[in-house]
Amino acid sequence: MQMLNRWLTLNDQEKFTERIFVTIREMYTLVKNLLADVPTSQDHHATHFELDATPPRFDKIKVL
Secondary structure (H helix, E strand, O other), X not given: OHHHHHHHHHOOHXXXXXXXXXXXXXXXXXXXXXXXXXXXXXXXXXXXXXXXXOOOOHHHOOXX
16 A cells, blocks of 8 residues: 555556556466466367266156
């Protein structure tokens, strides 16, 4: 809070804005580099297989 108050009293808006953009850009780059190249959401689908079960026809089911 003190740092922000000091920036406001100096009235150095251009430098403050530039530093904010640089900080945001660096944070974006850091997060982007930490993300996996291949989405992990597809790991389940790579090992998942479908069963070849066919349900009986509805009109052939015997009701007791």
